[in-house]
Amino acid sequence: MATGSTGVSIVPSSSEVNTTIGSPINAAWRAMPAVYQSLKIPLTTVDQTSHTIGNEGMKVLKKLGDVSLSKYIDCGNSQIGPNAESYDVHLSIVSQLTANANGTTKLTTNLVASARPLAYAQEYSHCSSKGVLEAKIIDELNAVLAKK
Secondary structure, eight states, rough: OOOOOOOOOOOOOEEEHHHHHHHHHHHHHHHHHHHHHTTTTOEEEEEETTTTEEEEEEEEESEEEEHHHHHHHEEEETTTTEEEEEEEEEEEEEEEEOOTTSSSEEEEEEEEEEEEESSSSSOOEEEEEEEEHHHHHHHHHHHHHHHH
């Protein structure tokens, strides 16, 4: 008889959103820091070689900037409302730009989130993206590029 222990690990899945931006990659890249700043996302990754920018892991409680987390992610619900509003949330949001052959730019944004109750010693569980934050990044980027 074999003995041992088994463990279960919940790995959050990611939400990847792709879109085409009608500007060259250099213009889009110069605009990306302003996009993240406008959404109150502190930058931990800025790689000009791979055109990757974002935050690969921040703890967030209740709001991201002035916006309730439950607008961006779904972590389930409890008796007091959306868990994203009351849980300790770990959020990663990273965008990468890739030049297209026709002079446009492909924008890929990847959001990964997990959460756990503040009051209990419990593992993080998966949260799903609602696609709103990724859409805001696209809208903000287009708005910044339109001003130039």
